[in-house]
Amino acid sequence: MYRNAKNVGYYxxxxxxxxxxxxxxxxxxxxxxxxxxxxxxxxxxxxxxxCQQLPxxxxxxxxxxxxxxxxxxxxxxxxxxxxxKFLNGSKPCALIAYGGGSTMDTCKCVGNLLTNPGxxxxxxxxxxxxxPAPYKVxxxxxxxxxxxxxxxxxxxxxxxxxxxxxxxxxxMFDQVLLDQRLTASVPRDQYFYTGVDTFMHCFExxxxxxxxxxxxxxxxxxxxLTKKVFLSDDMMSDHNRELLMIASFKGxxxxxxxxxxxxxxxxxxxxxxxxxxxxxxxxxxxxxDIYPExxxxxxxxxxxxxxxxxxxxCKNLTAEQYDALYEASIVHEKPLINRxxxxxxxxxxxxxxxxxxKRM
Amino acid sequence: MYRNAKNVGYYxxxxxxxxxxxxxxxxxxxxxxxxxxxxxxxxxxxxxxxCQQLPxxxxxxxxxxxxxxxxxxxxxxxxxxxxxKFLNGSKPCALIAYGGGSTMDTCKCVGNLLTNPGxxxxxxxxxxxxxPAPYKVxxxxxxxxxxxxxxxxxxxxxxxxxxxxxxxxxxMFDQVLLDQRLTASVPRDQYFYTGVDTFMHCFExxxxxxxxxxxxxxxxxxxxLTKKVFLSDDMMSDHNRELLMIASFKGxxxxxxxxxxxxxxxxxxxxxxxxxxxxxxxxxxxxxDIYPExxxxxxxxxxxxxxxxxxxxCKNLTAEQYDALYEASIVHEKPLINRxxxxxxxxxxxxxxxxxxKRM
Numbered sequence: 280m281y282r283n284a285k286n287v288g289y290y291x292x293x294x295x296x297x298x299x300x301x302x303x304x305x306x307x308x309x310x311x312x313x314x315x316x317x318x319x320x321x322x323x324x325x326x327x328x329x330c331q332q333l334p335x336x337x338x339x340x341x342x343x344x345x346x347x348x349x350x351x352x353x354x355x356x357x358x359x360x361x362x363x364k365f366l367n368g369s370k371p372c373a374l375i376a377y378g379g380g381s382t383m384d385t386c387k388c389v390g391n392l393l394t395n396p397g398x399x400x401x402x403x404x405x406x407x408x409x410x411p412a413p414y415k416v417x418x419x420x421x422x423x424x425x426x427x428x429x430x431x432x433x434x435x436x437x438x439x440x441x442x443x444x445x446x447x448x449x450x451m452f453d454q455v456l457l458d459q460r461l462t463a464s465v466p467r468d469q470y471f472y473t474g475v476d477t478f479m480h481c482f483e484x485x486x487x488x489x490x491x492x493x494x495x496x497x498x499x500x501x502x503x504l505t506k507k508v509f510l511s512d513d514m515m516s517d518h519n520r521e522l523l524m525i526a527s528f529k530g531x532x533x534x535x536x537x538x539x540x541x542x543x544x545x546x547x548x549x550x551x552x553x554x555x556x557x558x559x560x561x562x563x564x565x566x567x568d569i570y571p572e573x574x575x576x577x578x579x580x581x582x583x584x585x586x587x588x589x590x591x592x593c594k595n596l597t598a599e600q601y602d603a604l605y606e607a608s609i610v611h612e613k614p615l616i617n618r619x620x621x622x623x624x625x626x627x628x629x630x631x632x633x634x635x636x637k638r639m
Numbered sequence: 640m641y642r643n644a645k646n647v648g649y650y651x652x653x654x655x656x657x658x659x660x661x662x663x664x665x666x667x668x669x670x671x672x673x674x675x676x677x678x679x680x681x682x683x684x685x686x687x688x689x690c691q692q693l694p695x696x697x698x699x700x701x702x703x704x705x706x707x708x709x710x711x712x713x714x715x716x717x718x719x720x721x722x723x724k725f726l727n728g729s730k731p732c733a734l735i736a737y738g739g740g741s742t743m744d745t746c747k748c749v750g751n752l753l754t755n756p757g758x759x760x761x762x763x764x765x766x767x768x769x770x771p772a773p774y775k776v777x778x779x780x781x782x783x784x785x786x787x788x789x790x791x792x793x794x795x796x797x798x799x800x801x802x803x804x805x806x807x808x809x810x811m812f813d814q815v816l817l818d819q820r821l822t823a824s825v826p827r828d829q830y831f832y833t834g835v836d837t838f839m840h841c842f843e844x845x846x847x848x849x850x851x852x853x854x855x856x857x858x859x860x861x862x863x864l865t866k867k868v869f870l871s872d873d874m875m876s877d878h879n880r881e882l883l884m885i886a887s888f889k890g891x892x893x894x895x896x897x898x899x900x901x902x903x904x905x906x907x908x909x910x911x912x913x914x915x916x917x918x919x920x921x922x923x924x925x926x927x928d929i930y931p932e933x934x935x936x937x938x939x940x941x942x943x944x945x946x947x948x949x950x951x952x953c954k955n956l957t958a959e960q961y962d963a964l965y966e967a968s969i970v971h972e973k974p975l976i977n978r979x980x981x982x983x984x985x986x987x988x989x990x991x992x993x994x995x996x997k998r999m
Contacts (some may be wrong), residue, residue: 281653283663283814286646292853293641303643454643492881493652496889500860521852529856 284493285448286532287428292457292524294517297418300375301334303454307372307414308336314372315339317362319386321346321378321420329420329461333377340365346381348552350388351435355399358385359392366393375416376452379473380424380433380555383417387432387450390415399445400436408447417452420461422523423473423556425480425531427455435549440607442545457528459520470515471586472556474523475577477530478505479559482573484535487617497533501526509580538618539569539627543635546608550600551592560588565635569618569626593636601633608632644853645808646892647788652817652884654877657778660735660816661694667732667774668696674732675699677722679746681706681738681780689780689821693737700725706741708912710748711795715759718745719752726753735776736812737821739833740784740793740915743777747792747810750775759805760796768807777812780821782883783833783916785840785891787815795909800967802905817888819880830875831946832916834883835937837890838865839919842933843898847977857893861886869940898978899929899987902971903995909967910960911952920948925995929978929986953996961993968992 291299304316315338322343324330335341342358362371371393376386388399390412395402402408417427426432430451431444444450462470481498484490504526508519543562547553553561560577567574581588593604609615609632615623651659664676675698682703684690695701702718722731731753736746748759750772755762762768777787786792790811791804804810822830841858844850864886868879903922907913913921920937927934941948953964969975969992975983 281651281656281659283649283651283659285649288648289643289645290853291641291643292851296641299641299643491652492878493650493885493888496860496864496885500856504856518852525853525856528853 285430285451287451287455288453290455290457290528292521294458294460294521296456296458297332297461300416300418300456303416303456304334304373311370311372313338314370315366316373316375317342317365317371319344319358319374319376319378319382319389321382324377324420329377344378344382344385346378349381349435349548349554350385350433351437352399352403353437355385355388355392355434359389359399362389362393371413373414373416375418377418377420379419379421380426383419383424383426383452384432384434386415386417387426387452388434388445391432391445391447391449399434400438402445402447403434403436403441403443405446408445408449410449412449414454415452416454416456418456418458418461419524419527421465421469421473422462422520422527423476423530425477425527425534427452428528428531429534431534440549440603441610442548455528457524459517459524462520462524463515467515467584468586469556471509471584472554472560474514474527475505475509475580476556476559477501477523477526478509478573478577478580479540479563480537481505481530481533482570483538483540483614483618484533486570486573487536487538487614488620489536489617491535494533494535497529498535501530501533504529506576510576510583512583514584536617537614539566539615541614542608542611543632545611546604546636549607550603561592561639564588565638590639593639601636604636605629605632645790645811647811647815648813650815650817650888652881654818654820654881656816656818657692657821660776660778663776663814663816664694664733671730671732673698674730675726676733676735677702677725677731679704679718679734679736679738679742679749681742684737684780689737704738704742704745706738709741709795709908709914710745710793711797712759712763713797715745715748715752715794719749719759722749722753731773733774733776735778737778737780739779739781740786743779743784743786743812744792744794746775746777747786747812748794748805751792751805751807751809759794760798762805762807763794763796763801763803765806768805768809770809772809774814775812776814776816778816778818778821779884779887781825781829781833782822782880782887783836783890785837785887785894787812788888788891789894791894800909800963801970802908815888817884819877819884822880822884823875827875827944828946829916831869831944832914832920834874834887835865835869835940836916836919837861837883837886838869838933838937838940839900839923840897841865841890841893842930843900843974843978844893844896846930846933847896847898847974848980849896849977854893857889861890861893864889866936870936870943874944896977897974899926899975901974902968903992905971906964906968906996910963921952921999924948925998950999953999961996964996965989965992
């Protein structure tokens with residue numbers, strides 16, 4: 280049985296394209312007069328000029344998404360509650376996310392919970408969402424996660440100590456608007472950590488054993504683009520910011536299986552609350568034996584862009600914390616098998632995994 | 640103003656994926672019980688086994704599309720009449736095209752005419768279609784035209800001596816099913832001529848002056864794939880047939896502007912009724928000065944795949960025919976400017992163009 284892959288409905292790209300958002304929303308507004316749009320905005324923008332430029336009408340709702348930590352089932356339930364209270368039984372004409380992976384994933388998950396009963400945790404997994412979500416628009420302000428085109432919205436489940444997505448066609452955005460001007464003011468380190476997420480999930484997908492020619496072809500192109508950007512002299516030039524937006528967009532479409540980076544990275548997020556992008560960087564920094572070539576390229580990228588990855592982040596943890604890091608990593612069977620085969624535990628013994636964390 | 644690009648809604652790819660077509664149609668059939676599906680089938684398949692495998696129900700309509708010649712406004716109006724008569728005022732649950740560019744384009748154009756008044760010729764141009772078409776599924780049996788993902792359905796307008804498409808988001812398919820098994824029995828020459836169409840429109844787009852980074856990135860990938868396929872030892876191996884399906888799919892998404900190949904090729908189609916794929920090959924064969932590198936690669940492909948392109952197809956035509964070839968080529972301003980600049984007529988004088996045709 281082959282999978283029927285869904286595409287994002289529409290996409291627009293261009294320097295300054297944000298100014299066309301009003302036009303993109305107008306057929307939706309016309310179709311549902313007086314229905315509010317719900318704007319999910321990364322809290323980082325709360326006091327910035329960007330907020331003044333957004334096409335927010337009087338009867339719309341603004342939700343500032345706290346992205347200090349990544350989305351959790353609790354945070355998604357909380358925002359869902361806010362939106363439901365605001366809507367008071369009425370329907371929104373659209374949900375719009377302005378931000379990086381955390382803001383976009385929050386919007387995707389809240390969207391599903393507006394049309395499906397229960398709580399966020401009920402839908403962590405594959406194809407558990409039954410009813411279509413409202414129309415959703417993504418306006419990424421940070422490139423790399425691929426959330427704008429992927430079919431998942433990832434949340435941390437603190438209770439189950441698990442990071443898992445709402446994996447569903449209904450999680451997908453209907454419209455993506457890519458405006459490279461929006462990533463001009465991102466801090467360099469953050470731009471790098473998030474951007475290399477595309478590099479990470481694409482090389483992992485391409486070096487796995489579960490493959491698919493279409494996914495490969497998207498991943499190959501996205502990988503080429505990230506190399507171009509991060510091995511260039513200035514990863515943040517106008518042109519490179521545009522290329523990275525495209526890389527992220529295609530990387531999200533290359534939703535293949537990941538490998539060993541993502542499980543270790545998930546461990547860091549679950550146990551230490553570390554953000555996904557930088558956690559990936561730490562993970563790859565101790566996987567030279569498993570991914571020799573990507574490791575070399577990644578080290579070259581760090582050097583070229585003068586980005587710092589301070590050592591010692593897992594030094595002096597408690598035995599319980601090391602255990603937890605191991606558990607939260609090794610639980611990701613499928614990606615580990617994808618790279619290392621069924622006997623992955625022979626390589627990734629508990630000692631081996633903990634030793635890797637200690638070397639970060 | 641940036642363009643809001645539409646994507647094909649869903650795509651499925653895999654060897655033998657055709658067997659899942661019933662499943663793909665079932666939600667549509669459920670939603671509109673007893674509504675017929677209209678199957679547009681390349682007439683080449685009329686007496687073949689493939690026809691037995693298609694999920695055609697008793698109350699569905701089969702249209703065998705005569706692909707001896709490429710679609711014309713007249714042929715599209717004719718098939719539209721057949722479908723309207725069959726439907727007798729009722730609505731179809733889906734239109735499905737099984738074939739190459741001619742069959743898919745016919746399906747796209749008829750779809751628009753089922754929900755929009757008037758005749759095919761009324762909609763030749765950009766964004767003239769006002770109402771959405773019925774749900775459409777593409778099942779390509781020939782790779783290269785990119786019709787499965789493009790927003791145009793090309794027709795020859797004999798009256799105006801013009802080849803022009805119904806360029807509209809409504810022309811696009813909602814679902815694409817790619818099954819490389821379907822291209823296994825295509826004659827080698829035809830497989831080559833149609834397949835290199837992707838190579839042609841991608842290199843033309845990439846060597847033009849009207850550019851766009853997203854289109855470029857699709858075109859670059861599609862171009863790489865066609866080179867891989869046609870410079871390999873066997874362009875028709877299982878794997879290469881799969882790659883060419885993906886190349887065609889991405890090439891259709893790279894709907895950029897073409898260059899000098901397509902205008903000359905259109906001349907051959909308009910005046911001599913030549914099919915698009917082979918006409919492109921003849922066009923490039925006399926454009927070594929304008930596209931030196933693509934010319935060399937193309938010659939290498941011909942040689943490698945032992946495909947024949949017999950010389951002398953425009954020998955001994957009448958003066959009127961040469962004039963007509965020139966007129967039907969030079970009318971395509973935009974692509975000619977794209978490659979040669981505003982003063983394209985200084986290079987492509989009438990003598991120069993006619994001389995090129997004579998060398999084919």
